[in-house]
Amino acid sequence: MDQFVVSFRKYRPDTFSSVIGQAHITDTLKNAIKGNQLAQAFLFCGPRGVGKTTCARILAKAVNCTQLTPEGDPCNTCDSCSAFNTGRSISIHELDAASNNSVDDIRNLIEQVRFVPAGGAKAVYIVDEVHMLSSSAFNAFLKTLEEPPRHAIFILATTEKNKILPTILSRCQKFDFRRIKIQDMALHLAEIAKKEDIAFEMPALQMIALKADGALRDALSYFDQVSTYSSRNITFEAALENLNILDYDYYFKIQDAITRRSHADALLIFQEILNKGFDAYNFISGLLQHYRNLLMAAEPKTMELLQTSDNVRNKYLKSAASLNESFLLNAFQLCSDAEVKYRDTSNPSLLIELLLIKLVYLEDAIVLAGNMNADPHGGADEKKKSDTRSEVNTSVSTFDAVADAPLASTQPIDAMAPVATTQDPPVQSKPSQSNARSVEMPASFSRNAIIPKDLHDLDSHHHLPKANQQDVDEDNAAHLIPVENPAFQAAYHKLIETLELDYKMALVAELKRNQWELDVCKWIQKINNPATKIIFEEHRHYLVEFMRSELNHQGIRLELQMEEASADDEKPAVFANSEGRLRRMEMLYPWLSEFIRKHNANIAYN
Numbered sequence: 001m002d003q004f005v006v007s008f009r010k011y012r013p014d015t016f017s018s019v020i021g022q023a024h025i026t027d028t029l030k031n032a033i034k035g036n037q038l039a040q041a042f043l044f045c046g047p048r049g050v051g052k053t054t055c056a057r058i059l060a061k062a063v064n065c066t067q068l069t070p071e072g073d074p075c076n077t078c079d080s081c082s083a084f085n086t087g088r089s090i091s092i093h094e095l096d097a098a099s100n101n102s103v104d105d106i107r108n109l110i111e112q113v114r115f116v117p118a119g120g121a122k123a124v125y126i127v128d129e130v131h132m133l134s135s136s137a138f139n140a141f142l143k144t145l146e147e148p149p150r151h152a153i154f155i156l157a158t159t160e161k162n163k164i165l166p167t168i169l170s171r172c173q174k175f176d177f178r179r180i181k182i183q184d185m186a187l188h189l190a191e192i193a194k195k196e197d198i199a200f201e202m203p204a205l206q207m208i209a210l211k212a213d214g215a216l217r218d219a220l221s222y223f224d225q226v227s228t229y230s231s232r233n234i235t236f237e238a239a240l241e242n243l244n245i246l247d248y249d250y251y252f253k254i255q256d257a258i259t260r261r262s263h264a265d266a267l268l269i270f271q272e273i274l275n276k277g278f279d280a281y282n283f284i285s286g287l288l289q290h291y292r293n294l295l296m297a298a299e300p301k302t303m304e305l306l307q308t309s310d311n312v313r314n315k316y317l318k319s320a321a322s323l324n325e326s327f328l329l330n331a332f333q334l335c336s337d338a339e340v341k342y343r344d345t346s347n348p349s350l351l352i353e354l355l356l357i358k359l360v361y362l363e364d365a366i367v368l369a370g371n372m373n374a375d376p377h378g379g380a381d382e383k384k385k386s387d388t389r390s391e392v393n394t395s396v397s398t399f400d401a402v403a404d405a406p407l408a409s410t411q412p413i414d415a416m417a418p419v420a421t422t423q424d425p426p427v428q429s430k431p432s433q434s435n436a437r438s439v440e441m442p443a444s445f446s447r448n449a450i451i452p453k454d455l456h457d458l459d460s461h462h463h464l465p466k467a468n469q470q471d472v473d474e475d476n477a478a479h480l481i482p483v484e485n486p487a488f489q490a491a492y493h494k495l496i497e498t499l500e501l502d503y504k505m506a507l508v509a510e511l512k513r514n515q516w517e518l519d520v521c522k523w524i525q526k527i528n529n530p531a532t533k534i535i536f537e538e539h540r541h542y543l544v545e546f547m548r549s550e551l552n553h554q555g556i557r558l559e560l561q562m563e564e565a566s567a568d569d570e571k572p573a574v575f576a577n578s579e580g581r582l583r584r585m586e587m588l589y590p591w592l593s594e595f596i597r598k599h600n601a602n603i604a605y606n
Contacts, residue, residue, distance in 0.1 A: 284355070
């Protein structure tokens with residue numbers, strides 16, 4: 001019986017032209033050989049199994065070949081090439097730095113470099129896995145690498161360029177090897193199968209190439225394994241079963257169950273996968289990859305990033321066409337979060353079952369979040385409900401948002417209308433600090449609106465009441481209607497209470513400290529320094545809309561009137577003591593108020 005030789009050794013390239021997927025490197029090396037422009041030190045870096053050591057050996061042969069082909073490839077027939085192919089060459093030396101990484105090993109190599117090979121040939125030294133050398137060995141190698149003898153050429157190969165000293169990198173000509181494309185590997189495997197008289201299905205070879213993850217050596221090993229398993233008849237089913245790969249069809253079945261809102265079918269399919277012996281982590285990783293592929297298929301520009309067979313590619317195109325981008329992005333995020341949590345959970349199956357249930361009802365949750373964030377007054381902003389980017393921003397944590405939403409009625413949220421604005425809101429006493437978030441907002445606010453953290457952000461979130469056309473037409477008339485002083489004073493105090501509950505203490509201090517007066521419906525707020533003016537200008541829109549809503553008067557305007565400051569008031573009182581300085585910090589850093597509230601901190605002032 002002839003001794004079996006594995007494919008990655010039997011079909012190892014022996015010329016530059018036979019190297020797969022590295023044309024940018026092989027063309028450069030061939031031109032350097034033909035033009036006699038070879039450097040004295042090379043560094044080949046890249047992932048495993050992509051041809052680094054193979055190209056180093058071909059380059060070493062080509063340097064000493066006496067009958068180079070016109071393309072710059074070694075002939076493999078001359079004495080030098082034959083000696084290397086049979087392991088008898090005395091001018092080409094290989095050192096495995098993984099097992100020979102000490103200073104003494106490098107010193108022995110340096111001693112060898114001093115000897116000139118016979119016949120005027122070049123001495124080529126290939127150091128594989130060079131990143132494994134110790135720091136002392138690297139330092140001992142530096143001088144020889146910088147000024148090697150004219151007859152010596154060094155070729156260093158590594159999978160981890162980041163571990164090599166910069167002083168070594170600067171002395172080498174660097175070549176970065178790429179991962180080999182799936183289609184290139186599948187075609188190469190097909191050529192080998194024909195030479196070996198092995199029957200095959202092209203989707204099976206593409207699946208083997210996909211499993212190899214860009215490493216041709218791994219693909220050849222899988223090829224031998226599946227060929228042996230299937231008795232030299234490589235089918236798609238045999239490749240899936242032997243390599244323990246979860247079929248694409250399972251993920252499409254899961255997506256079909258999600259589209260039909262059937263969490264029971266999704267859970268049963270997952271259980272079937274577990275019963276077949278597949279690991280739950282492999283399933284969740286595959287599901288994440290599945291949604292990534294759907295995202296790539298949803299955009300024509302990213303179609304080329306789908307590294308699959310034509311049959312599977314068409315399935316992704318068809319499935320992606322029926323799904324919106326918001327759903328895909330949120331599903332991708334949910335799967336990513338579940339994968340991160342997988343290693344820390346004590347019940348992985350339960351985690352994945354919860355993920356599948358969330359995916360089944362994700363579309364409903366996105367719609368619900370959109371309704372919660374919609375502008376209650378409609379108008380031109382109504383179209384934002386269907387805006388994909390808005391949906392993505394508001395529904396990545398949709399389930400948390402829905403869980404925290406205030407339930408003001410037993411009716412479905414879609415049926416809940418905004419609070420009527422024709423009635424004055426009930427007067428509410430100041431609640432305790434622990435119940436700060438339950439404060440009732442002005443009547444023009446929707447009960448389902450998500451209130452932003454910063455008051456000055458209210459414009460961008462469209463939570464403030466918008467004037468309709470009638471308001472605009474009657475604007476001049478509204479400005480002539482006077483505001484009653486007692487009613488304004490009550491609204492003013494309620495404004496202060498509301499701001500205190502939201503921890504806008506710098507603004508509260510200014511409202512309490514400064515005087516105000518009314519001129520018909522013009523609210524004149526007295527201020528005495530530029531810092532106070534900045535605070536009021538920052539929150540002007542909110543202040544005006546709050547008072548208009550409380551008093552049901554659309555003509556109210558705010559005017560800031562600067563008073564002359566006395567010598568004692570040159571420094572704002574709100575900033576003059578420890579408490580004032582804290583308020584200023586709260587104004588500059590909004591998170592500070594939230595931190596104090598969250599930790600219930602007691603502040604002691606000196």
